[in-house]
Amino acid sequence: MNDEGIIRNLDNMGRIVIPKEMRKVLKVMNGDKVRIIKDNNTVVIKKAADNCFLCGSENNLIEYKDVYICKKCVKEMERRV
Structure with missing residues (x-):
């Protein structure tokens, strides 16, 4: 190739x-x-990839830089920042 x-x-x-x-x-x-x-x-x-890169959830996914992250994980990351 x-x-x-x-x-x-x-x-x-x-x-x-x-x-x-x-x-x-x-x-x-x-x-x-x-x-x-x-x-x-x-x-x-x-x-x-139809699941969250961090927790594996298949619900409420957001695509970010070729991976999916669920809204729950995004909210958790926002709280930690």
């Missing part, structure tokens, strides 16, 4: 295959969820 990326064809249903070597580097396993984001004219695919 090089910095220029890998070219893949879309199939007739609009799907692509993420190459095995890229999945390995990103630690994306079969069945994992990925998040697809449109950023200007670029599509970004990243592993989805």
Whole structure:
């Protein structure tokens, strides 16, 4: 894998295959969820984390710098500052 990326064809249903070597580097396993984001004219695919980075909660999540933090943990951090 090089910095220029890998070219893949879309199939007739609009799907692509993420190459095995890229999945390995990103630690994306079969069945994992990925998040697809449109950023200007670029599509970004990243592993989805649907739980709080600090406590594991799945409720009231806020995305911050590629991780999720629940509102309860945010409030706890605010009290400590």
